[in-house]
Amino acid sequence: MSSEFTAGAVLLSGVVGSTAYGLAHAGSDVDRLGLFAAPTRAFHGLHAPKPTYVTTAPDRTLHEAAKWARLALSGNPTVMELVWLPDELYEVRTPLGEELIGLRSSLLCAPRVRDAYLGYATQQFRRLAARGDGSFSADTRKRTAKHARHLRRLCHQGFQLYATGTLHVRVDDPAAYHRFGEEAAADPAAALPLLREFEDAFASTRSVLPDHPDEGPVTAWLHRVRAEMYEA
Known part of the structure; x- marks a missing residue:
């Protein structure tokens, strides 16, 4: 995690894009995607915390946990791949990030x-x-x-x-x-x-997926994230 990011804690991050797909060639950019948790107190002020940070050199996008979850629940392909990466492509993998990987089927419909x-x-x-x-x-x-x-x-x-x-x-x-x-x-x-x-x-084709995602476990995970990021 680079020093300019101070808005919270990165919970899960990895290399995505052409490198992850196996389609990279000489000169291809290395893209990174992750999610972070803003401090819980930040949600109780006048302004909501910034939901996304994008940087270049390195190319990286970080979504706040709730925004990432909403995008994933919508079926967003780019966001979804973060919880299906090969193990060697993860660069940050905290216990809460590991929990989210375990919940990935709940995101699908x-x-x-x-x-x-x-x-x-x-x-x-x-x-x-x-x-x-x-x-x-x-x-x-x-x-x-x-x-x-x-x-x-x-x-x-x-x-x-x-x-x-x-x-x-x-x-x-x-x-x-x-x-x-x-x-x-x-x-x-x-x-x-x-x-x-x-x-x-x-x-x-009849899908094996349900007609609706299971939001309950994802909501419970977000509650655990907010509890961990709470500062008394």
Whole structure:
């Protein structure tokens, strides 16, 4: 934890993004995501504590515990991966953070996982389509290929989570993702069949997840966080 962060205690933090997915290449940024607990007294003043801190060099995003929980309960794919990382990618893992990892299934429900992952994948396709016919600069081509890789990952990971209740952050066959990215960079329309395939897969598959998340254990965890961060 770098010295500029003084707003509370980091409970859980790790390396996410392309490094976690196994898609990083030379020159890729190393992204970090975490959650922190603000001092409990900060919630009783005139102004609520800042809910998110974002820094560069290193690239890191920290959400306050309650905000992180709300985002996770909404099915947010980026936030969700924090509690499914391989052990070696965690950099901060406190007892309260460990508890949260143990509660990760309580955060899930079928409609929100489906809508969030398919929604984010659709956003990536719209970004691809906005790039045109592939006749653009090398830098734009790289960004377009990245959008395509994200689309493929969101489809595969989202459907896996929906169908099995488990998320594997590191992708299978990274080379296939890079090939797909290059194909879509040359012709963005090439990504549409994959998106349609997974829209059909979600629609035709019965999820193992419940219709609603179990907020009770998450609320109880937040109460323990506030109790630990209380200063008499």
